[in-house]
Amino acid sequence: MTNKPTRTVVSRRARPAKEPLSKELIVETALGLVKSEGSSGLSMRKIAKALDTGPSSLYVYVTNQQELSAYVLDAGLAEVTFSSSDSGTWQSRLLDVLDSYLMVLFDAPGIAELALTTIPVGHNSLGITEYMLQQLNEAGVGATSAAWGIDLLTLYVSSVAFEQTSRNQVGTTLQAVKASYQSLDAKRYPLLMGLREEMTSADGKERFRWGLEVILQGILQRKNEV
C-alpha cells in the first residue's frame, strides 16, 4: 500500500518549476511589473500573484512596500550607463550620465515616480552619485557645492521624467490643462497668456538640455561659495 502509484502531480507544474522566493526574485519581478504597468504595478498583491503566491509571503524577504520600492528603484538604475573616465571632458561625461539617467526613467515609466518619492540608497544609485561627484570634482567645484549640485541635477532629471511620463499615462489630463490654458483670462494673466505655448510645450530633449545647462552654469559660478 505504501508504493507510489502513478499519481501525476501535474498541477504544480503548470509552469516551469517554481523557483523558491528570494529578495532578488521579488525585486526583479516587481521591476518587471513597474516597467510594464507603471507605478501601479508596484503592489504587493500583484507582485505576489506574478510569483504565484500570496502577499504575505513577500514579508519574509522585505519589511514593507517602502523598502521594496527602494530596492526596485536601485535595480532600475542598473541600466544607467557611464562613459569611461577618460573620454571627452568632465562636462560631456556629466551630461552623458544625466542623459542616460533620463532615458532609463523614460522607458520604465513607473521608475520616475520612484526616483522622486523614494530615497535612493542602493549600490547603483550610490555609484551614479559617486561618478557625478568625480566629474564636478574635476571641474574644481567645492565639496558642498558639488554635493548640493548633484542633488539638484538628479532632482531635475527625475522630475522632468516624472512630469513627462505621468502625462502620457493620464492622457486626458494634459488636454484638460491645455484647455484651461486656452481659456485663460487675458486681462488677469497677460504674460502667461503670451507664453501659453512655451509653458505647455513638452519638446523633450531641447528643454531638458536647457535646464541641465542652466543648473550647471549656476553651479560653476558658485563653485566654492556656500
Added chain:
Amino acid sequence: MTNKPTRTVVSRRARPAKEPLSKELIVETALGLVKSEGSSGLSMRKIAKALDTGPSSLYVYVTNQQELSAYVLDAGLAEVTFSSSDSGTWQSRLLDVLDSYLMVLFDAPGIAELALTTIPVGHNSLGITEYMLQQLNEAGVGATSAAWGIDLLTLYVSSVAFEQTSRNQVGTTLQAVKASYQSLDAKRYPLLMGLREEMTSADGKERFRWGLEVILQGILQRKNEV
C-alpha cells in the same frame, strides 16, 4: 391624528445644522484633512466621513480624486503671499514669493506632494506664475527662458519641500539612510564618503537659498538663448 406630536428630531442635530454639500465645502474640508493628516488625509472616504456623508456623494461635485487634488492644491496655494510690485528689486520680490511658497508647502505637509504630482491649474497657482513671470520679464529674461525658468524654480521649491516633509513623516527612513551612508564602502565611494555630511544635511534655509540662487544665476546667464 395629523397633528404633530412632540417628536424631538434631536438625532439630526447632534452637530450644527449640516450645510449642504458644495465643491467649495468639499475642497476646504479636504484641505483641512491634508493639513492635519498629510497626504493620506486626501481620501474620498475620509473626506466624506468628515462631511458626515458617504463617499459617493462627493462625485456629484467632483469627477474624481485627481481633479479634487488639483483643487485642493490650488486652495492651499491661496496662502502664498506677494510683495507689491514696487517694493525692492525684481530679484528680492522673486525670492520672496518663492520663500513664501516654500513656507506654505512646509506647514501643510501633504501639499508638497500634491505640488509635485498634480498639474496646477487653479487661479492661485496661475496668479503666482504670472507674478513670477513679471519679475523675470523685468529682469530682461526672454520669453522661453522665463517660461522654462519658472517651471524650474517652482519644481525646485516643491521638491525641497517634499523631501523635507516626507522625511519628517517617515522618521525611520532618515535614520536608515544615515545608517547606510554611515557604513559606506570607502574604497568604492571615496568622494561620497567625504561628503556624507553635506549630502545628508537638511540645514533648510541655507541650502534652499543656495539652490535658488544657482538656478537664478543660470537663468540670467542664458537670458535669451534657447
Added chain:
DNA sequence: ACCTGAACACCGTTCAAGT
C-alpha cells in the same frame, strides 16, 4: 525557516434606488 489562508482595516468608483 519558510510559507500560507484568512482576516483586518482600509482604498476609489459605480450604479440602482430613493427623495
Added chain:
DNA sequence: ACCTGAACACCGTTCAAGT
C-alpha cells in the same frame, strides 16, 4: 437635482497555523 447604500474590485499588513 441631489443624495444614499450597497457592491465591486482593489489596497498593505498581520498573525496564527501549518510544513
